Amino acid sequence: MKLLVCPLNGPRPVTEFAYGGEVRVSPDPDACSDAEWGNYVFNRSGSPGQKYEWWCHAASGFWFIALRDTTTDLVIATYPAEFVQTGFSRVRPQ
């Protein structure tokens, strides 16, 4: 069973976690077109790669961000959830 290192609880099997999907930045709902919004709501970056993702340690309700390679299933780094408010857009891979 895959191990995930929770920044709060340490290494735990992945079954202790809930997956929250890729971290995605929504367009400005007031400024964007319907098409842009529809694209945001439904479309996904479906190709494999390194992705910032939401993960929740279920037993503690602790959410954090993991940078994970979706081909190898290796977690490259984890960040506290506040990361999405502060640095996410800056460090997002191009």
Place this chain on the structure above:
Amino acid sequence: MMYRLAPHADEWIDRSIIVNFFFEGKECQGYEGDTISSALVAAGVPFLGRSFKYHRPRSLLSFSNHDSNTLFQVGEVPNVRGDVTPLRAGMRVSAINTFGGLSKDRARVLDRLSSFLPVGFYYKAFHSKRLFPHWERMFRALTGLGRVSLDAPRKFTAKRYAFCDVLVVGAGASGLSAALAAAAAGAHVALVDESLQGGGITPLRTPNSTLEALLRKLSQSDKITFYSATVAAGYYADHWLALAEPLRMTKMRAKAVVFATGVIEQPAVFRNNDLPGVMLASAALRLLACYRIAPGRTIVIVAANREAYEACLELVANSLRVAAILELRSTLQHSLEDLKLARRCEDLGVKIFTASAPYQAIAASNGLLKAVDYGPIDSSGTINSQAAKRIECDSLLMSVGWAPASHLLAQAGGSTVFSPEIQQFVPKELPAGIFVAGRLNGVFEFNSRLDDGHRAGTDAAAYSGYGETRGSEVTRSTRCPSHPYPIVEHPAAKNFVDFDEDIQVKDLQNAIQEGFDSSELLKRYTTVGMGPSQGQHSNMNALRILARARSMSVSALGLTTARPMYHPIPLKLLAGRGFHPVRRTPVDAMHGALGAMWMPAGNWRRCEYYGVSGETRDASIAAEVWAVRHAVGLIDVGTLGKIEIHGPMAGEFLDRVYAGNFSNLRVGMTRYGLMLDESGVIIDDGVIARLAIDLFYFTTTTSGSTAVFRELLRLNALWGLECSLINLTGHMAAFNFAGPLCRAILQPLIDIDLAEAEFPFLGVREARLCGVAARLMRVGFVGELGYEIHVAANAGIVVWKALMSAGQDRGLRPFGVEAQRVLRLEKGHFIVSQDTDGLTDPYEANAMWAMNMRKPFFVGQRSLRILEKRGPRQKLVGIEWDGASHSTLVKESHLVIDGVNIAGRITSALYSATLKKWIGFAMLNPDFASRTESLPNREIYIRTDSGKMQLARIATIPFYDPKNSRQKQILGG
């Protein structure tokens, strides 16, 4: 014919304990310590099974855990691996896959028909639509191996998690050495071997004293846990392995893993290589060493490696007669050691024929091996059958090569490369924390294996934080232990490559001819390697045949993907004890005595209704409804999600997650909340109460509670608003106490004034009820004056009992989920995910009143703007029709029909005794709905089970008390 030899000090059997058992209904005897197979062959049983396809008689081939010819039915248990299953007294053993018993198997005729049944035959016949079902019935009856007993009881076994620094798989010479080295470095070691004892697959062939010393050290080490008779069934991510022990499964997490899984002896392929009496040399040595069973009176060995000569010497040393060695290699000149061993054999009277191969094995009339025809082979490996000669023998042992047991290594992500020098796939790149030792690593000589194990064990310990690494030098074998093409053609075939599936050389060649010419396609088309032994005897030879047919190298083709399980694992070991979380509300204990009929609701158990003796289900439910409408009722709603949100931004947070407005909600009041997803679809609802300027308490649906709370936590982390969420779902008991009399009953129990002016409809109050802190909400889900009462979980029973007893003389009835469904339907409230589906938006559910589009933002708002323009694709409407209360004509999910088209479906349908009619909701096509609504009679047709149409009308909701005067208590009461 095999037979038991005189006792030996090291044998694994205890001859003082005789074990009686039954084989094919006849009583047999073995010894304590025997396996099923060893006892049977020692008892002189000629055949142990029938082959899968042609039903040929078979006996031992590999005497290991991967032999499909020695699978047995033992009582209720199918497909028992006789080679490794300990014999127990009273066992009822029979061969599988026979019709009318092993010796009289009616299906043995298939062997004679085999030339009409080539691989792929089944794809090319019997496929007319008319004939296939008949033929399939026959085919299904023939196939399958063992039989399950449909009455066999479920057995629960333990599963456990375990941890170690270094896990060593395989307790042969290299594995033992690795385990001891890692332990010496200070690591906690787990050592796993599928055999009952350590020492490897061929215990007698190695210098005994060294191995014994290692085993002694193993038993003395307190750092090593030895899992014997345990199969490492699969490698999973992050050094996580499933260890299948006889009676339980251990899920082992290691910091580092050493694979010392060794090699699996491979058969030579020649005509009739499956006759009883033909077996692998390693099988014979194991029989001899552990069970003191001789493979036969006159033995011939098919040889292509040094191990053949070592086996010969071992057999002769045990006073067995080896008549000849048929050596596939043209000369032994290039290995002094091999030559020396051959000389010793010759000195002992064994004839050695070099550049010779078995052309065919010959069966006696009893079906057992009686001789072998052999002939000279040229450098290309082609046999000259004209020059074949015959040697009488009753045992033909094969020692021609090995294939690595690299399955786990491959699952772990290790890559291999084919080494032409030793004719074996050897490890190429190893993932971090994975180490390989011994023959799997291409290291064959005993001392080299010990050293290689030491190296791997030391390095694995260092990887897990103990001691220093030794480096990666590996001394691979300088001799070639495997023949490059131990395969002999024969015009009459029956030269089996795969013993599980009865696949012959020509089957593979034909398939390759047809274009199934990659290892994966060949496997799928011929099923080579797909039987119970998972190709452990056949994949290597099949690959060689494929390579030769395509004039490619074996390395260019590569192996097929290895997947768990390494050996088949019973479902019970994987299932374990089978935990299924069940949640009980704080007052769960109260319901049983009241006659609760339980129903599952997510992982909760809830009361559907309270059964009263002498009353039907419908009558009980109707009485519960009546009590709420006319007196008072009490329902346990402790399963609702219950959440507190604190902080100065709590209102803002709720504004963002719910469609309505909450920051403007007055303290002491509640408001209905509708939750949407980003696409504007309704996903949950509940009641939000404001207890203080910076504190809200709110509920979610029962089914949504866990996911909703988790999502709110995520949104809180995303937005970073100054507020904090607390999940009280399991920590609060909750009841709905409703009915015209509820206020009067409640007032004496509570320390606040319940008068309408003091505590109006939709108000929320904190008070002490029966002496405990309580939150009360005047909500109207059931449409009567009512209080939703929330108290701390451990006060739940006190309050429940107090309410029950206070209402006892006033007609109180506890009510269940079913009555609540009627009550809410009468009131026209939809249930999220019953009356709505996975695409329903608020426009479609007529829930626009619960949204505030003027707010700057809420989840789903932007999509609602788009959905508003798109227009509804369905419309939820109330419907009603006349009918008897007991009629079951219309059911939820029946369709509304408009001419020949589907116009919608019924989402709720219940009889309202209060209103004396059937009521419900329907989700209709919006055009149809508005067209119908404009008609004076507003009629729709519902198609019932029989196809008969039920006439109904679109109704105005709520059905009951449209002015809400009862719950608002305008009428007094």
Place this chain on the structure above:
Amino acid sequence: MFTRHDTLKPGYDVVIIGAGGHGLAAAYYLARDHGIQNVAVLDKGYLGGGNTGRNTTIIRSNYLTPEGVKFYDESVRLWQDLAEDFDLNLFYSTRGHFTLAHTDSAMRTMRWRAEVNKHFGVRSEAVDAAFVKRAIPSIDLSCGGHAPILGALFHAPGAIARHDAVAWGYGRGADRRGVEIHQQTEVTGIRVQAGRVAGVETTRGFIGTSRVLCAVAGFTPRILDMVGLSTPIYVHPLQAMVSEPIKAWLDPIVVSGSLHVYVSQTARGELVMGASLDPYELHSTRSTLDFAENLSAHMLDMFPFLCEVKVNRQWAGLADMTPDFAPIMGVTPVDGFYIDAGWGTWGFKATPVCGKTMSHTLATGRNHELIEGFTIDRFARYQLTGEKGAASVGH
């Protein structure tokens, strides 16, 4: 059965990416029904090596939406004649299909499906627990006491087939009609000029073509990136496992959404078992132990007597999921680029009808009427096709 082609031609009328069932079926019908034989089918692996050979072979048409029911019903019709069409035994075996309901709400969904199915002439019926017991006497209706079976959706036409043979049949049929199948040929790029497909770059060189069909299941997003198309497709592994062969005891196909199980017994006697989708995105066909553990436990809840039956092997495929559990098919905003994707956990059964409809769409440049509910633009229009309720097992 198949011709090995050593070289690629400089151009083809149609290039199909993916030599799985769908791609080969499209090629077969292009050649047979539309006279378009100058077709190359490319695969980076081997023929039928993807989800065609990894699924649990269940064929049914008991869907929820009219679009879905009509589409899959046509597929079932095609399936029934396929073996004779191919002159190849596909072991197409009609076994009946039960989707068990353990809760009221599941029972409502089953009836909903049954009613829609019946409306379109598809044989489905909501049945009670006693009916289930009569059809599968060995089942434990209480499921170990914690998930009692209330009833089921019974779908008489439910069938299984030998999955690999389907790819071989289409492949051979296409091959005989002049289609070239190129295995071990990976597409590395798609050349688009002025919004039109101009050709395909491969590991074996460039191929000129004006029409490309993408039929690569879990690899769809990577191909779409080459032409700059976005879709909601996300990829999760879907695992399965198979037991040792045992004598036939289970006739119908049994599915339980609540227990996350589907199981059928093959002609060889093996139990083929599947469960729900893996919980997170991953482009890997690795196996997990918790899958095997959970599935085993749930199998024994339904069939406790199987506790000594052994699991032989587990494996996984990559499921290309969509938000509404309906596929994405047809023309795209890129001229000449056609898509047959979003097959998630429901692609095998659709193989023939996908071949039929996509070949029609490729030949005419217009979406076949049966796939109009599955177009790529339905998401932007917020016109989803809600098949979620008909997915066999929880996702």
Place this chain on the structure above:
Amino acid sequence: MTHDLVLQVLDKRGCCGFKGPRAVEWLRDQGLLLPTQPNSWAISGKNLEEVIVARLGASEFFIEGMVGTEILERVASNTVKPSGVYPVLREDCAFVISGTNVDEVLAQVCSFNFADLALAANPVIMTLVMDVAVLIVPQESSVGCRYRVWCDPTFARYILDGLEPIVIEYGGVHRETYYE
């Protein structure tokens, strides 16, 4: 004692929780000794007045002691807390499991590696037991490690019913009530 492996429900224990930006400050003002590290615990008070304070993550605290303990009553009492201090109602079921083979029992229901714990650091573990979230405080005792476990009360029956046969298999007993 014949059975030293024991599963015991602690029914005379009370608990409560606090979170919020000013929780640390306020609890300290109440005279509690607070653990400084996330997911660790500390003891305040002595003998019968002893309470255990577990820090869950950065700013949430869980406090447990004998029912009636003065400090517990005081912090938990239903009085208004200053802003930035959010009381958390905790109605957890509390139980203890300890004795010979206790690690073997836990190994069958929980994937956490208790053997790797540094007990001196007073760790608090939030994990799953039989798929249900629990809070575990391991403590050294004369009979080896002693695990105090808290779980959502609505799962208590399920967890105890699941643990009991395993405890009995390993020669232990399940005591319904226990006074500590």
